[in-house]
Amino acid sequence: MMPPDPTTPGGALLVLAILLPCAGIILSFVLGGRNAERVALGLTPFGFALACAIAFHVASAGKPIVYALGGLAPPLGIALRADGVSAVMLVAAAVILTAAGFYARAKFATPEGGPESRSALTFWIMLQAIWAALTIIFVGGDLFNLYVALELLTFAAVPLVCIDGRPETLAAALRYLLFALFGSISYLLGVALFYGAYGTLDIPLLAQRVQSTPIVWLAAALMTGGLLAKTALFPLHLWLPPAHANAPAAASAVLSGLVVKGSFFLTLRLWFYVLPALSAAGAANILGALALAAIITGSVLALRQARLKLLIAYSTVAQIGYLFLVFPLATGAHVWSGIGWSAGVMQILAHAFAKAAMFLSAGLLAEALGHDQIARFAGAARALPMTFLTLGLGGLSLMGLPPSGGFSAKWLMLQASVASGQWVWTLPVLAGGLLAAGYVYRILTPALSEGDIMLKAPPKRSREAIALGLALIALALGFAPQGFFDLLEIGRPLAAGTLQ
Amino acid sequence: MSVLPFLDVALALLVVGLAVWTIAARDLFASVVGYVAYGLLLALVWVRLYAPDVALTEAAVGSGVTGVLLITAGKRLGAARAGEAGPSPGLALKLFAGALALLVAGALVAIILILPDPAPSLAPQAAAAADGPGAGLGNPITAVLISYRSFDTMLEKVVLILAVLGVWSVGADKAWGAAPAPLGRRNPYGATVFLAQMLAPVGAVIGVHIFWVGADAPGGAFQGGALLAAMWMIAMMARITEPPRVDARWLRLALVAGPAVFLIAGLAGPLMAGSFFAFPHAFAKPIILFIEAFMLLSIAVALPALVAGPPNGRSE
Amino acid sequence: MIPLVDLFSLCAIGAGVFFFFAGTVGLLRFPDSLTRLHALAKADNLGLGLVALGLLPRADSALAAFKLIVIWALVLLSGASTAQLIGRALRRGRK
Amino acid sequence: MNEPLLAAAGLIVLTVAVGLVRILRGPDDVDRLMAVQLLGTGGIAALLLTAYATGVPGVDDVALGLALLAAFATMAFVNLLETDDDETELGETEP
Amino acid sequence: MSPWVLAGLVGAALVGLGLYGLILHPHPLRKLLAFNLIGSGVFLVFGIVARRGAAAGFSFDPIPQAMVITGIVVAFAASALAVALILRLHAESGRVTLDPEAWTKPDDGAAKS
Known part of the structure; x- marks a missing residue:
């Protein structure tokens, strides 16, 4: 007896959204040289259009869209599913990856007729690979398929860290690789246990079958542990700052803004979609x-950094902490868990855009000044007003000042903790905001002071505009309408509508 | 009373013993050799689990090719013996690591002993579906890899491309486009050349044989490809042939052939059978063999490329 | 009464086991690498060869029997060549 | 007739296992590798014996694969021994 | 004790041993070996799941076995990438330490107030 094919209208878009960057990887690799860049950038509008089309389908259908690959329904086949939060993440990833791609043209362009270069080929292919991996992570419906996607993400991200080949970046990449491999194998062990217990790896089927048994708890613990190592939640954060700070700016933006969100997204999938019954x-x-500890440690370490990129990287450690506050604030079927959920997704998006904008600006700054020592920024704000405006706007969102996506996220978190009576979680939200204000202030104060500064080369306007655009999106998220939050609820188990 | 349980216990103790040695050995190279021996024995364990397909993969990839990779690295790094990797861990870390390892292993043992009975299984469904998409494949594992879970298999081939590019990208900028360092010594020994000349053709035939029977018996593109890869590496060790330049067009085409053909076949699914990655019933077997043939090529090329390492600028 | 074929198998396999045993003893007891190599080569070639020979009459098909012979031939070839390679390396004093 | 085959397989596994003491003791990397080679051959023999005793299909192909790769690790290893100083070794030059 | 229970115990032991080595060994190649031990332990757990899924008329469940084959190839690719990084790091700097402190340049350090 075969279960019916669960494919819905628009489901084919999900397959295309994954195959597009895969085809891009293959084409770039074969054609090589300048063509890699052409393929990567040429596909971005299509990728973006597909993401928007998926979001449109989900929003208009009001329920998740599904595609069963090979016409085989789970458990035997693999299904792809896009719900509200996947749709939003797909669009966000498309925007940030496109921005990073166009920003990186200045560094990774191959001159017409010039020889193929190592760093350029690697960058353009890995950028598309990150796109492919994230797309699968956002729409994958099968735990083993998601494991392959996690590995795809690892293999794409690690070479980006050491793309400039200095020994310290090689060490950072190696450390990252080992953490990531541990993370995937731990996740895979959990997958094995789930299969052993229930004979399926399809998320909705598992959600129907799971019960609170030791095997489920062990599987969940192993998978969570692995995903935490990949997401760099305290105390498994040690690999992140050197890896993210040493990569080229465009890669750092993608790594910090999106790649860590991939494994975080799977943690969300695990607890809110596979295990809502627990x-x-x-x-x-x-x-x-752990989130509380991450926010405090990350922020304090960020305050002590001398280099701008390291400061921003440590700020990522702190902001990842915020992401994990979604667990106490949205677990279970309560009136307030919807607020906590919105807060969590808003924090993903706000941090992704703000952090990408800041890393891109930091890259411009380092190129223009020839260094990124904060202590030697005197007068830089006057010389590079647009770059510092972007840094300031991104910082605004990190601090959680209105109007910004960061403010919305933190405001919703406070609401959820008060509504749920979990007052303790207001502490990290508020303290983290203050500490963020501290480190953003540390960047801006020397830059705004008087000083003579020699620019090695003024940054290109278009690259500044890309960074500023991302920062503005981070701000604009603060004005997200109710419809946006309704979209996030589509397909969430235990969401308000599906309760009772 | 059968002898078989004793054999199993002896095998299990040996595997665990070698694993302990791999972790506990003082000397880096001794640890690597322990791991290679361990990989060999693991293939036997897989046979005892009624998994000859996995045993073949483990023998070729897990033990064979990985063994060469690790022995090469171990010997090169072993020359600069311990001490440069940083201080050895303190007692607190040792206790912590030991406690965590015991906790995880203990929990796993407990869970394995209480796995549900009867065990859930998709085997009957897989067999039932064999009338449909996996038509005509006697080896259910090949059916799973190429038909039911074809999407995973295709993505895994993309992972291999990324891994190859990742390995290449570690090289020096000025070396880009050149070939990796040769696998063999400059003047290969007569015995090496003789062995390669004898082994490589026979091995290639065996590799193709294992690929070909894979549709109905244990074997398939993975295992056959891994054996072909090993044979190519042997030929390179004897300097009968050299690692290709990383910008060679044929090399890149061969590397992507598997995923590319898979992707095109998957995209053509809606035209052929109404769904992405579906194959029309009547032609499922030839189509699957066609895809597998290109995967064989990609694997046979990717594994040696991964072992050969980044392009090497120095001319010999 | 054991059939003759089985008796043959038993004898051949028993002899094979003995050579493995002898090889191991040699590997452990002989004083230096070159002599140990000597012991190893015996075990490789004769031990496996006799086991394969013993299994030969039990093969279901001609293909299975052929595979047994090929396995033996491959190990024989590999064993002889690697023994020479190792021996040569040892003679030059490398480890 | 299956039990003697299994017993032989068990004996071979035990024997080569004892031989693995060479991996522990060394003293040289070459000795360790010889122990692995013996283990490989013994493993093939044990595999063949269990395959014929238990009748799991496809095991002879596994043995075939192992036999094909018997010399693989040793070849790689010997190559590395020579790369240290092969320039001065033979005085030959490549065309 | 049935063979699959035994294999399961071996798998658990391998995961524990590998975890211990992964945390403890400072040398990246030793860490990689430990990771491979964990990997094969995990694959063995898949293996027993497959063997236990031997429903009427089948000696194993093919789905977990196919996953192991995928997993082995991915684990090899990961090892190759790690080895390439280790060898390059060694060639570039002469050391292979992963300790972040060792790679901090003087001007990278924490800000002195």
């Missing part, structure tokens, strides 16, 4: 406690 308040509180 009463996981204890686990959620453990993650909350």
Whole structure:
């Protein structure tokens, strides 16, 4: 007896959204040289259009869109599913990857007729590979398929870290690779246990079948542990700052803005989609406690950094902490868990755009000044007003000042913690905001002071505009209408509509 | 009373013993050799689990090609023996690592002992579906890899492309486009050349044989491709042939052939059978063999490229 | 009463086991690498060869029997060549 | 007739396992590698014996694969021994 | 004790051993070996799941076995990438330490107030 094919209208878009960057990788690799860049940039509008089309389909259908590959329904076949949050993430990833691609043209362009270069070929292919991997992570419906996507993400991200080949970047890439491999194998062990217990890896089927048994808890713990190592949640964050700070700016923006969100997204999938039936308040509180520690440690370390890129990287450690507050604030079927959920997704998006904007600006700054030592920024704001405006706007969102996506996220988090009576989580939200203000202030104060500065080369307007555009999106998220939050609820198990 | 349980226990103890050695050995190279031996024995364990397909993959990839990779790295790094990797860990870390390892292993043992009975299985469904998309394949594992879960298999081939590019990207800028360093010594020994000349053709035939029977018996593109890769590496060790330049068009075409053909076949699915990655019933077997043939090529080229390493600028 | 074929198998396999045993003893007890190599080569070639010979009459098909012979031939070839390679390296004092 | 085959397989596994003491003791990398080679051959023999005793299909192909790769690690290793100083070794030059 | 239970225990032991080595060994190649031990332990768990799924008329469940084959190839690719990084790091700098402190340049350090 075969279960019916669950494919819905528009489902084919999901397959195309994955195959497009895969085809791009293949074409770029074969054609090589300048063509790699042409393919990568040429496909961006199509990728963006596909993401928007998926979002449109989900929003207009009001329910997730599904595609069963090979016409085989799960459990035997693999299904792809896009719900509200996947749709939003797909669009965000498309925007940031496109921005990073066009920004990187200045560094990774191959001159007409010039020889193929190592760094350019690697960058353009890995950029598309990250796109492919993230797309699968956002729409994958099968835990093993998601494992392959995680590996795809690892193999794409690690070479980007050491693309300039200096020994310290090689060491950073190696450390990152080992953490990431540990993360995937731990995740895979959990997958094996799930299959052993329930004979399926399809997320909705598992959600129907799981019960609170030791095997499920062990599988969940192993998978979560692995994903935390990949997401760099405290105390597994040690690999992140050197890896993200040493990569070229465009790669850092993608790594910090998107790649860590990939494994975080899977953590969300695991607890909110596979295991909603578990009463996981204890686990959620453990993650909350780690989040608190991450926010404080990351922020304090960010305050102590001398280099701008390292400061921004440590700020990522802190902001990842915020992401994990979603677990205590949205677990379970409560009135307030919807608020917590919105807060979590808003934090992903706000941080992705703000952090990408800041890393891109930091790259422009380092190119223009020839260094990124904060102490030697005196007068830089006057010489590079647009770059510092972007840094300031991104910082605004990190601090959580209105109007910005960061403010919305933190405001919703405060609401959820008050509504749920979990007052303790207001502490990290507020303290983290203050500390973020501290480190953003540390960047801006020397830059705004008087000083003579020699620019090695003024940055190109278009690259400044790309960074500024991302920062403005981070701000604009603060004005997100109610319809946006309704979209996030589509397909969420235990969402308000599906309760009772 | 059968002898078989004793054999199993002896095998299990040996595997664990070699694993302990791999972790505990003082000397880097001794640890690597322990791991290679361990990989060999693991192939036997897989046979005992009724998984000859996996055993073949483990023997060729897990033990064979990985063994060469690790022995090469171990010997090169072993020359600069310990001490440069940083201080050895303190007692606190040792206790922590030991406790965590015990906790995880203990939990896993407990869980394995209480796995549900009867075990859930998709084997009957897979067999039932064999009338449909996996038509005519006697080896259910090939059917799973190329038909039911073809999407995973295709993506995994993309992972291999990325891994090859990742390995290449570690090289020096000025070396880009050149070939990796040769696998063999400058003046290969007579015995090496003789062995390669004898082994490589026979091995190639065996590799193709294992690929060909893979549709109905244990084997397939992975295992056959890995054996072909090993044979190519042997030929390179004897300097009968050299690692190709990383900008060679044929090399790149061969590397992407598997995923590219897979992707095109998947995209053509809606025209042929109404769904992406579906194959029309009547032609499923030839189509699957066609895809597998290109995957064989890609694997046979990718594994040696991964072992050969980044392009090497120095001319010999 | 054991059939003659089985008796043949038993004898051949038993002899094979003995050579493996002898090879191991040699590998462990002989004083230096070159002599140990000597012991190893015996085990490789004769041990496996006799086991394959013993299994030969039990093969279901001609293909299976052929595979047994090919396996033996491959190991024989590999064993002889690697023994020479190692021996040569040892003679030059490398380890 | 299957039990003797299994017993032989068990004996071979035990024997080569004892031989693995060479991996522990060394003293040289070459000795360690010889132990692995013996293990490989013994593994093939044990594999063939269990395959014929238990009748799991496809095992002879596994043995075939192992036999093909028997010399693989050793070849790579010997190559590395020579790369240290082969320039001065033979005085030959490449065309 | 059935063979699959034994294999499961071996798998658990391998995961534990590998984890211990992964945390403890400072040398990246040793860490890689430890990772491979964990990997094969995990594959063995898949293997027993497959063997247990031997429903009527089937000696194994093909789906977990196919996943192991995919996993082995991916693990090899990961090892190759790691080895390439280790060898390059060694060639470039003469050391292979992963300790972040060792790679901090003087001007990278924490800001002195």
